Amino acid sequence: MATTATREDLLRYGQFDDEQREYVIDRPDTPLPWINYLGTDAYFGIVSNTGGGYSFYRDARLRRLTRYRYNNAPLDLGGRYVYVRDDATGDYWSPSWQPTPERELDDYECRHGLSYTKIASSRGGIRAETLYFAPLNETLEVWRVRVSNDRTENAELSLFSSVEFCLWDAQDDATNYQRNFNTGQVEVVDGVIYHKTEYRERRDHFAYFATSATDDLKGFDTQRETFLGPYRGWDRPIVVETGAARDEIAHGWQPIGSHHVKVSLAPGETREVIFVLGYAENPKDDKFDPPGSQTINKTRVRPVIEKWLDPAQVQRGFDDLRAYWDQLLGNLTVRTPDGDTNRMVNVWNAYQCMATFNLSRSTSFYESGIGRGMGFRDSNQDLLGFVHMIPQRARERILDIAATQKEDGGAYHQYQPLTKRGNNDIGDGFNDDPLWLILGVAAYLKETGDHTFLDERVPFDNRPGSEVTLYEHLQRSLKYTLDRLGPHGLPMIGRADWNDCLNLNCFSDTPGEPFQTTENASGGVAESVFIAGLFVLAAKELAVIAGLRGNEGEEAVYRAAAEKMSGTITEHGWDGAWFRRAYDFYGNVIGSGENDEGQIFIEPQGICVLGGVGLDDGLAGKALDSVAERLATPHGIVLQQPAYSSYRIELGEISSYPPGYKENGGIFCHTNPWIMIAETMVGNGDRAYDYYRRINPSAREEISDVHRTEPYVYAQMIAGKDAPTHGEAKNSWLTGTAAWNFVAITQWILGIRPDFAGLRIDPVLPGDWPGFAATRAFRGATYEITVRGTGRVTHLLVDGERIDGTLVPPAPPGAVVRVEAIRE
Numbered sequence: 017m018a019t020t021a022t023r024e025d026l027l028r029y030g031q032f033d034d035e036q037r038e039y040v041i042d043r044p045d046t047p048l049p050w051i052n053y054l055g056t057d058a059y060f061g062i063v064s065n066t067g068g069g070y071s072f073y074r075d076a077r078l079r080r081l082t083r084y085r086y087n088n089a090p091l092d093l094g095g096r097y098v099y100v101r102d103d104a105t106g107d108y109w110s111p112s113w114q115p116t117p118e119r120e121l122d123d124y125e126c127r128h129g130l131s132y133t134k135i136a137s138s139r140g141g142i143r144a145e146t147l148y149f150a151p152l153n154e155t156l157e158v159w160r161v162r163v164s165n166d167r168t169e170n171a172e173l174s175l176f177s178s179v180e181f182c183l184w185d186a187q188d189d190a191t192n193y194q195r196n197f198n199t200g201q202v203e204v205v206d207g208v209i210y211h212k213t214e215y216r217e218r219r220d221h222f223a224y225f226a227t228s229a230t231d232d233l234k235g236f237d238t239q240r241e242t243f244l245g246p247y248r249g250w251d252r253p254i255v256v257e258t259g260a261a262r263d264e265i266a267h268g269w270q271p272i273g274s275h276h277v278k279v280s281l282a283p284g285e286t287r288e289v290i291f292v293l294g295y296a297e298n299p300k301d302d303k304f305d306p307p308g309s310q311t312i313n314k315t316r317v318r319p320v321i322e323k324w325l326d327p328a329q330v331q332r333g334f335d336d337l338r339a340y341w342d343q344l345l346g347n348l349t350v351r352t353p354d355g356d357t358n359r360m361v362n363v364w365n366a367y368q369c370m371a372t373f374n375l376s377r378s379t380s381f382y383e384s385g386i387g388r389g390m391g392f393r394d395s396n397q398d399l400l401g402f403v404h405m406i407p408q409r410a411r412e413r414i415l416d417i418a419a420t421q422k423e424d425g426g427a428y429h430q431y432q433p434l435t436k437r438g439n440n441d442i443g444d445g446f447n448d449d450p451l452w453l454i455l456g457v458a459a460y461l462k463e464t465g466d467h468t469f470l471d472e473r474v475p476f477d478n479r480p481g482s483e484v485t486l487y488e489h490l491q492r493s494l495k496y497t498l499d500r501l502g503p504h505g506l507p508m509i510g511r512a513d514w515n516d517c518l519n520l521n522c523f524s525d526t527p528g529e530p531f532q533t534t535e536n537a538s539g540g541v542a543e544s545v546f547i548a549g550l551f552v553l554a555a556k557e558l559a560v561i562a563g564l565r566g567n568e569g570e571e572a573v574y575r576a577a578a579e580k581m582s583g584t585i586t587e588h589g590w591d592g593a594w595f596r597r598a599y600d601f602y603g604n605v606i607g608s609g610e611n612d613e614g615q616i617f618i619e620p621q622g623i624c625v626l627g628g629v630g631l632d633d634g635l636a637g638k639a640l641d642s643v644a645e646r647l648a649t650p651h652g653i654v655l656q657q658p659a660y661s662s663y664r665i666e667l668g669e670i671s672s673y674p675p676g677y678k679e680n681g682g683i684f685c686h687t688n689p690w691i692m693i694a695e696t697m698v699g700n701g702d703r704a705y706d707y708y709r710r711i712n713p714s715a716r717e718e719i720s721d722v723h724r725t726e727p728y729v730y731a732q733m734i735a736g737k738d739a740p741t742h743g744e745a746k747n748s749w750l751t752g753t754a755a756w757n758f759v760a761i762t763q764w765i766l767g768i769r770p771d772f773a774g775l776r777i778d779p780v781l782p783g784d785w786p787g788f789a790a791t792r793a794f795r796g797a798t799y800e801i802t803v804r805g806t807g808r809v810t811h812l813l814v815d816g817e818r819i820d821g822t823l824v825p826p827a828p829p830g831a832v833v834r835v836e837a838i839r840e
């Protein structure tokens with residue numbers, strides 16, 4: 017039985033279907049909800065392996081279609097549920113297990129695929145399979161339900177669909193009940209349930225929920241309490257129990273959508289019923305039909321609904337979605353000796369990069385959709401793992417991000433996806449932010465070779481009239497750092513750097529006060545070695561960019577600035593065996609052997625080496641040895657050691673976490689690939705790859721009971737060695753870990769690295785690999801790459817012709833180029 021196998025028997029909860037690019041979950045009670053994403057561009061949703069989740073249009077807070085209650089008990093309740101009812105016996109259940117877990121399923125399977133999820137199960141000889149997906153270029157999702165009768169007699173069944181509408185602003189919806197219990201409004205026309213709360217006033221958008229089974233539609237429900245019955249939950253709705261919809265129109269309270277569809281099946285027969293949930297907008301002056309009424313004008317939306325209730329169209333839409341992913345993932349495929357590497361690079365890591373690119377840190381099982389917009393530093397890093405798939409969208413994103421930069425080079429820490437305006441609640445002052453823009457733009461230029469991009473005119477703070485070139489934005493980013501140097505010549509940290517929890521100017525003693533946004537103390541001298549390392553990296557990139565623009569003078573200035581900062585790091589940021597982390601408000605060192613706790617941090621070891629600091633004088637190798645000795649665990653590399661055992665007001669949020677969690681000594685996976693890359697830079701392929709495997713989710717599938725989050729995507733954090741739950745992951749999906757691991761494995765370990773002048777092939781592999789093969793689309797041409805021999809690449813055979821070194825010059829668009837990289 018699907019739901020009764022004892023947990024002790026199992027270390028895993030499913031398996032990869034590499035052929036179909038699906039993860040197949042074979043029991044519903046995963047350690048945590050294992051989720052997937054629907055949507056590719058503007059309409060999105062999350063869906064768990066038991067049908068839980070919600071949907072929204074562009075902005076998970078402001079345009080939420082359906083409701084979801086986070087941190088519920090059980091953890092995942094509320095979603096896209098369908099109930100099946102056996103009308104002969106009155107037995108009913110949900111084929112997705114939730115919300116009727118007491119009603120056991122005879123078998124169960126959830127297939128999370130690329131932007132779709134299929135949940136199939138049987139009970140008492142009735143099999144139901146639901147495919148959920150959001151078609152390309154539409155603002156809707158389709159649920160295709162197939163019900164089959166495996167019995168020897170006829171089956172008289174009822175299907176009940178269900179969604180609970182959110183009154184649009186998810187934050188307000190979850191708090192402002194004195195108003196919201198009065199505002200809910202719906203219309204039901206031709207079997208379509210329209211949710212139109214606030215449409216009567218300032219909203220021009222509405223949601224709809226439709227079914228293809230109009231001939232067999234027995235009724236509908238739109239009021240939650242009527243559907244569930246007083247004092248009942250989603251596990252036993254009275255309407256489902258009694259088998260009769262109430263046809264009630266909701267006035268206020270909690271509007272829902274439910275269709276009651278009758279299905280009669282002969283033995284062996286299958287019936288397909290489609291439900292469509294969507295979002296639509298009308299022009300302000302044409303909202304109502306007839307004009308002057310309060311009735312939604314449906315002329316625009318009706319054809320869309322009709323289109324997607326057609327089974328042939330649904331199949332086409334699904335095929336198109338599959339083809340879309342074939343094409344995107346086709347841009348880079350690798351064939352290495354390691355199956356976990358292959359499936360992560362070819363499918364899941366790339367897929368996760370798309371999710372982080374689209375959603376930043378807004379919507380996951382751990383991000384509630386109301387809290388965070390698009391992060392300035394996060395989005396620039398997310399680009400790094402996405403730009404090879406759709407460079408055009410990366411370009412648009414960069415322009416949006418750059419437009420939230422301020423004149424002094426500083427940046428809003430976040431912007432809202434709907435308005436694209438900087439978020440004033442959070443403001444600026446995270447002093448690493450601006451430098452990430454240089455890395456984002458550099459990645460785009462390396463991928464596309466399109467340097468005209470730098471001449472795009474972009475405003476500051478979205479202010480019309482303030483436009484300067486994108487190139488000047490990058491210059492201001494560097495200047496922002498140089499204008500804010502501390503007593504050691506290192507960059508001042510501001511509110512925080514990459515480590516949002518190192519709040520050196522915050523001094524918070526008020527319970528609950530947000531560490532990142534409180535009024536900072538003034539007069540301190542807190543400096544960041546991390547920002548210094550990032551500056552070196554960014555300044556070197558901008559120097560190359562300047563040179564390619566013909567600005568040799570500026571090139572020299574940026575190189576000199578990088579050199580100088582590099583020297584400052586060596587002088588004031590080196591602790592003897594590793595790079596120091598920071599200096600606090602009072603000028604005391606952090607991340608040094610002098611400290612009692614927090615002696616060594618991972619971030620500066622990674623970023624300084626990435627910037628090239630310590631590569632010539634052996635410091636890089638020493639720092640990396642210290643990481644191996646002091647920070648590495650079998651589950652990944654922890655952020656710092658020893659973890660802080662008590663709260664330190666002068667350090668802020670980092671010391672608020674119990675030891676071993678999050679920034680206080682957790683395995684903060686985002687930082688691990690920096691060390692992998694650094695290891696390749698000192699030529700240590702074995703160590704780089706070993707670190708890669710330690711946190712590779714597919715390689716951890718065997719210990720799903722320990723790891724607990726999805727084995728197909730990275731989590732932000734795995735509990736560190738100081739934590740009682742060492743090895744347990746949390747906060748899966750939306751993390752910079754996705755992009756950086758993709759960069760580490762594809763560009764540095766496998767060494768297929770876009771560069772300004774072409775495609776570099778410079779792998780640093782584990783010693784026992786004979787080589788590997790890969791296909792890479794790059795600037796319109798396709799490169800068929802094989803890597804042979806052992807050691808480092810000495811020369812290439814490009815279509816048979818020898819080229820010394822590792823750089824393949826760009827071929828004309830459309831060309832197919834054979835590249836053999838010879839290691840000697």
Ligand code: BGC
Nearest residue numbers: 514515516517532669678679
């Ligand atoms: C988390 C950080 C995160 C920050 C964002 C903190 O509570 O620990 O990882 O960057 O919140 O505001």
Ligand code: NOJ
Nearest residue numbers: 377393394514515516517
């Ligand atoms: C998560 C945040 O989204 C990211 O911006 C930050 O760098 C890390 N946490 C580390 O604090």
